[in-house]
Amino acid sequence: MDKAIIVDGLAKNFEVTEKEPGLTGAFKSLFSPKKKEIHALKGISFTIQQGELVGFIGPNGAGKTTTLKTLSGLLYPTSGFVEVLEYDPWERKPEFLKQISLVMGQKNQLWWDLPAIETFELNKAIYEIPTHVYEENLKELVTLLEIEKLLETPVRKLSLGQRMRMELTAALLHKPKVLFLDEPTIGLDLIAQQKMRDFIYDYNRKYGATILLTSHNMDDLVNLARRVIVINQGAILFDGALEDLVTKYAKEKIIKATLSKEDGIAEIEKIGKVIKLVFPQVILSVPRAACAIAASELLQNFPVDDLTIEEIPIEDVIRKAFKSGLNK
Amino acid sequence: MIRKFGRFVNKMVSEACRHAVKYWSIFRISFQQEFAYRLSFILWRVRNVFQILLTYFLWSTVFINPGTQVFGYDRAKIITYVFGIMIVRALVFSARAMDVSRDVAQGDLSNYLLKPMNYFKYWFTRDVSSKALNLVFAAVEFFVLFLILKPPFFFQGNFTVLIAFLLTIILAILIYFFLLFLISSIPFWAPEIGWGSHFLITIVIIEAFSGALFPINILPHGFQTVIMATPFPYLIYFPIQVYLGNITGAALAGGLMVAIAWTGILWFSLNFIWQKGLKIYQAIGR
Numbered sequence: 001m002d003k004a005i006i007v008d009g010l011a012k013n014f015e016v017t018e019k020e021p022g023l024t025g026a027f028k029s030l031f032s033p034k035k036k037e038i039h040a041l042k043g044i045s046f047t048i049q050q051g052e053l054v055g056f057i058g059p060n061g062a063g064k065t066t067t068l069k070t071l072s073g074l075l076y077p078t079s080g081f082v083e084v085l086e087y088d089p090w091e092r093k094p095e096f097l098k099q100i101s102l103v104m105g106q107k108n109q110l111w112w113d114l115p116a117i118e119t120f121e122l123n124k125a126i127y128e129i130p131t132h133v134y135e136e137n138l139k140e141l142v143t144l145l146e147i148e149k150l151l152e153t154p155v156r157k158l159s160l161g162q163r164m165r166m167e168l169t170a171a172l173l174h175k176p177k178v179l180f181l182d183e184p185t186i187g188l189d190l191i192a193q194q195k196m197r198d199f200i201y202d203y204n205r206k207y208g209a210t211i212l213l214t215s216h217n218m219d220d221l222v223n224l225a226r227r228v229i230v231i232n233q234g235a236i237l238f239d240g241a242l243e244d245l246v247t248k249y250a251k252e253k254i255i256k257a258t259l260s261k262e263d264g265i266a267e268i269e270k271i272g273k274v275i276k277l278v279f280p281q282v283i284l285s286v287p288r289a290a291c292a293i294a295a296s297e298l299l300q301n302f303p304v305d306d307l308t309i310e311e312i313p314i315e316d317v318i319r320k321a322f323k324s325g326l327n328k
Numbered sequence: 329m330i331r332k333f334g335r336f337v338n339k340m341v342s343e344a345c346r347h348a349v350k351y352w353s354i355f356r357i358s359f360q361q362e363f364a365y366r367l368s369f370i371l372w373r374v375r376n377v378f379q380i381l382l383t384y385f386l387w388s389t390v391f392i393n394p395g396t397q398v399f400g401y402d403r404a405k406i407i408t409y410v411f412g413i414m415i416v417r418a419l420v421f422s423a424r425a426m427d428v429s430r431d432v433a434q435g436d437l438s439n440y441l442l443k444p445m446n447y448f449k450y451w452f453t454r455d456v457s458s459k460a461l462n463l464v465f466a467a468v469e470f471f472v473l474f475l476i477l478k479p480p481f482f483f484q485g486n487f488t489v490l491i492a493f494l495l496t497i498i499l500a501i502l503i504y505f506f507l508l509f510l511i512s513s514i515p516f517w518a519p520e521i522g523w524g525s526h527f528l529i530t531i532v533i534i535e536a537f538s539g540a541l542f543p544i545n546i547l548p549h550g551f552q553t554v555i556m557a558t559p560f561p562y563l564i565y566f567p568i569q570v571y572l573g574n575i576t577g578a579a580l581a582g583g584l585m586v587a588i589a590w591t592g593i594l595w596f597s598l599n600f601i602w603q604k605g606l607k608i609y610q611a612i613g614r
Binding site for chain 2: 014015069072073074075076092094095097098100101102104107108109111113114118119121122123124125126127128154
């Protein structure tokens with residue numbers, strides 16, 4: 001029961017028609033369409049416990065969104081087993097749909113020409129939310145997301161950040177137990193991003209909601225998700241704690257030192273790979289295992305004022321991983 | 329036993345109420361949406377008035393000499409037909425369900441699939457709200473044009489005929505709804521021809537063969553028989569003829585049978601096609 005999501009050997013293929021560029025290409029594809037099968041997901045498996053907040057990372061076209069769409073019942077799986085809250089998402093039973101929500105950063109459910117409050121009222125009726133519950137939830141969301149004054153403004157006149165907060169409100173009015181967020185911070189400025197992250201974090205904590213989010217934005221993952229699933233070309237490369245991802249794939253550590261004298265500074269490259277050397281600061285990259293020795297050598301042989309040992313930034317780890325392929 | 333039955337009735341009633349509230353809300357928001365584009369709506373009505381005027385003057389010219397009879401129609405009959413088109417059009421052709429093809433092609437369908445509601449019922453509700461609004465305007469236009477043109481119009485007084493007319497209208501609305509939805513399912517397989525197919529089928533074929541431009545029975549007999557076997561004339565031509573009292577008895581029963589058969593066939597094919605479509609739906613646009 002404690003498992004909110006079970007995915008086993010999920011595969012999804014798409015058929016796409018290829019078209020050569022230009023007008024001739026358009027004509028050619030009209031008479032002899034070139035069909036190509038794309039394997040968006042190649043048999044992925046994972047389970048997620050109730051109340052977990054899991055981040056999905058991967059480059060464009062890795063299969064993140066396809067997974068979310070399959071879990072919320074939009075896509076019909078080519079093969080494999082999917083279960084969310086003990087329902088088969090594809091059946092789209094009303095009892096199932098009342099417990100989930102999918103928010104897509106670039107697709108809106110709000111009625112474009114009408115004030116957002118109209119969409120909220122409509123969702124109240126569609127999700128059959130009792131009036132007192134609706135009013136309570138709305139009040140809470142509106143206060144948390146600071147959108148009180150915008151409720152009567154037609155949606156088309158809202159800024160992207162304001163609209164995203166409205167979208168989130170519309171998606172959360174029925175208090176879903178499972179929340180799928182696809183790029184929730186896309187296109188938002190830094191402050192709005194932070195607000196959105198705080199909100200997601202609080203929502204997870206407060207209601208014990210299971211949240212699965214995809215993002216390009218590493219800050220989202222570092223700040224929010226303890227567990228990450230790394231996906232590339234339709235296959236899962238890593239599934240586990242964020243720190244483990246770093247220790248497993250970052251073979252090196254970073255030593256930052258501040259020197260007091262410039263004497264013999266060239267010698268420093270014997271200790272480790274120099275990343276940056278601008279007096280008084282020096283940044284070295286050393287193998288994880290040799291880190292302690294390198295640090296003590298540095299302290300003994302050079303006039304060090306200050307020294308820190310750090311992990312490689314998560315973005316760099318992931319960027320490097322996707323470039324070379326994580327499992328190599 | 330009685331208490332059990334009472335509980336059952338209670339449950340059914342509350343279920344029905346919840347349902348009613350849901351679709352009433354959709355009706356309301358849809359109505360508001362139409363008003364958000366006031367100018368566009370007014371232009372659409374203006375287009376309708378022009379269409380009627382055009383048809384009216386065309387036929388008035390044909391029947392300029394009193395006593396002229398063409399294809400068994402005299403002036404009064406054809407003018408009544410033209411005015412009949414006005415009301416029946418507003419009832420049958422006012423629909424929003426062509427937007428479905430865009431929803432399918434651009435992936436907006438996802439928003440609806442995620443919600444605990446029936447997509448067909450959703451759009452039918454939106455159609456009904458569009459019909460209600462258009463009917464109000466069509467009635468006003470009818471009245472004004474009637475006062476200006478003072479056409480010889482035939483008011484049906486026979487209650488049985490009016491009931492039959494109502495039945496034909498309901499069937500026409502359903503047939504049109506299913507047809508629109510079927511055409512709108514094409515983008516599941518070919519997203520780029522959504523509007524093209526609507527243009528060809530909804531605008532060209534349906535306009536021509538529904539009787540919205542001319543009564544079907546002015547066509548050669550063989551051609552007529554073929555058209556009457558398709559669902560199209562049951563949208564406009566058939567209801568108007570029933571209203572005018574030109575189709576009664578066995579012909580009425582036969583026509584109703586064909587219309588009911590088409591309603592059933594279209595409903596089943598729509599369900600079949602829609603389920604197939606959903607399975608290959610790609611939910612694009614992120």
